Amino acid sequence: MQKHLLIIGFVWPEPKSSAAGSRMMQLIETFKKADYSITFSSPCAKNENAFNLETIDVSQITIELNNSSFDTFIKELNPDVVMFDRFMMEEQFGWRVTEHCPNALRILDTEDLHCLRKGRHQAFKDSKPFDNSYLFNDTAKREIASIYRSDLSLIISEAEMEILYNDFKVDKSLLLYLPFMLDEVExxxxxxxxxxxxxxxxxxxxxxxxxxxxxxxxxxxxxxxxxxxxxxxxxxxxxxxxxxxxxxxxxxxxxxxxxxxxxxxxxxxxxxxxxxxxxxxxxxxxxxxxxxxxxxxxxxxxxxxxxxxxxxxxxxxxxxxxxxxxxxxxxxxxxxxxxxxxxxxxxxxxxxxxxxFNEAEYQEKLLQIIEEATSQLHNYRLNNFTGQMLQHHTLQSSKYMSKWIEEKNGK
Known part of the structure; x- marks a missing residue:
């Protein structure tokens, strides 16, 4: 039976405009090779630089923030795997996925560590050396929580893997080093x-x-x-x-x-x-x-x-x-x-x-780990108590904040 992937995108992919757009297209290609049916959704407005995913047989759906229409959408779609494009999308939609599709594997594609980028920028503006006082910022608290709530997070850089292991003490089982996946230059x-x-x-x-x-x-x-x-x-x-x-x-x-x-x-x-x-x-x-x-x-x-x-x-x-x-x-x-x-x-x-950056090597690795995690999802999550704890509290706080915003917008 064909498996279904739902991608919740921060933006619509623009492979000619950004490395993040190219990265997303590489991930889509990987799942297509494994014969997944793919739906790409985003609350972001689409512009002329966005790639038309329908040309590669990927469905495109616009979704709304703080709107229960997403609940109906995801229950009907019932995906096997949900991939969040950046932690902000996991924050917005993760609790809805957990509530309505609890058996879907939740993957976070970080793109890069936003807390690292933000901390370095602030240290630069302050003309001070970058250290953990800059790294452990408010964005880090949100981003690391999102990593724990997800079943698997894709990390693009070995340097960022080391930061997550050594500075944030994230368990290695929650992380997968997945750089750009590229064709060989022959x-x-x-x-x-x-x-x-x-x-x-x-x-x-x-x-x-x-x-x-x-x-x-x-x-x-x-x-x-x-x-x-x-x-x-x-x-x-x-x-x-x-x-x-x-x-x-x-x-x-x-x-x-x-x-x-x-x-x-x-x-x-x-x-x-x-x-x-x-x-x-x-x-x-x-x-x-x-x-x-x-x-x-x-x-x-x-x-x-x-x-x-x-x-x-x-x-x-x-x-x-x-x-x-x-x-x-x-x-x-x-x-x-x-x-x-x-x-x-x-x-x-x-x-x-x-x-x-060998494409075949990393594609195989990603698909193998997804297969393993999907087949043992209950045990996989049992080993991540911090994630369970954050799911419990975040589910409630995000849920009722979102419902309040939806109610407010409806008036």
Whole structure:
């Protein structure tokens, strides 16, 4: 009998706009390979960048926050597995799933640790070193509670796995390391990529609704790019990303070769035309989609330690990891002008994609664990008393708050 997956999305997936959108499409593909019937639902408004899931035979349903219409919907659907896209959706809809489909396996896809990103951002604003006083914020209390209430949480970065184990003491049985799941970059494909002397300019890319991306571009503009242009006066940096606002466009300076290009219809094309990718992120969390795009397309990178976190494991990076602005600029110039070095770093990138993000390996692992958890769900939950306790209290508090809001909205 065909199994049914319900995904409750924070937003509709936009694979061309964000790493989170690409990640969601990879998860959908995994469940489709296992012959799941899939319904994607979201309370978010859909925009023109959203992927039309019906083209891949995935049902699309708009749901409402704080509305009992969801109860009827999920009882009729009766899914075997429910996946929450980010902890906020588990907070909003988890109690309804528990109440009306108690035997459905509940999976949380964290995307990245929001509490980590928020804590780093606050430490950056305070000009202080990041430590546990920043990590243990109010978002952390909500996010970790959501992880405990879920049967399984998907964690995209090994670094975040370590934080959950060591700092938050989350039991390993509740977590699954699941990075980006990518096709192998094959030799035949690599041969068709533009060579060193056919590429030009620097590139950076990222969704501008994401504050770390805007801050990174601002830092490039004010600090790093002048140091690069001093050594390469004819160089340009092309800045791509969706949701370009007026404050982003105002950063453009054609005279200095600092060009805001906006939305990239084909990220592979623009990345393959570029010689070096720059990613000087100063705060953030998770794995960086821009680095994945660069490695897949043979574009070496210079990046900050925040950008590189969880990406390379024990393998050599596809460029340089630097936090000092002057050293960052010097390494960028070195990569841009030294073909031998550039080619060496490019090869590292291909190796990282093929060895650390193997699609078949992680798809099999995810589906196997879901099968095991589903078949032993009662025992699985017995081992998570903290989750049971949080379910009990959260079910009541969220339920009555939501019912109050629904009643209020109806008046």
């Amino acid at each position: 030799e035949d494909l690599i041969k068709d990529y533009p060579e060193f002397n056919k590429r030009q300019h620097f590139i950076t890319i990222g969704n501008f609704l994401h504050e770390p991306n805007y801050n990174s571009v601002l830092y490039l503009k004010e600090t790093v790019w002048p140091l690069i242009r001093k050594q390469l006066p004819e160089a340009e940096i092309h800045i791509y990303g969706s949701y370009v606002s007026q404050k982003v466009n105002q950063l453009q300076n054609k005279k200095d070769g600092f060009l805001i290009k906006g939305f990239a219809e084909d990220v592979n094309q623009v990345m393959q035309q570029s010689k070096v990718c720059l990613a000087p992120l100063r705060f953030g969390a998770g794995l960086k989609g821009k680095l994945i795009d660069a490695m897949q397309n043979g574009t070496p990178c210079v990046m900050s330690s925040v950008a590189s976190e969880g990406m390379f494991g024990n393998l050599k990076p596809n460029g340089f990891v630097e936090n000092n602005a002057q050293v960052f600029a010097d390494k960028a110039v070195q990569l841009y002008t030294n073909e031998t070095l550039w080619t060496e770093k490019q090869k590292h990138g291909f190796e990282i994609i093929n060895k650390r």
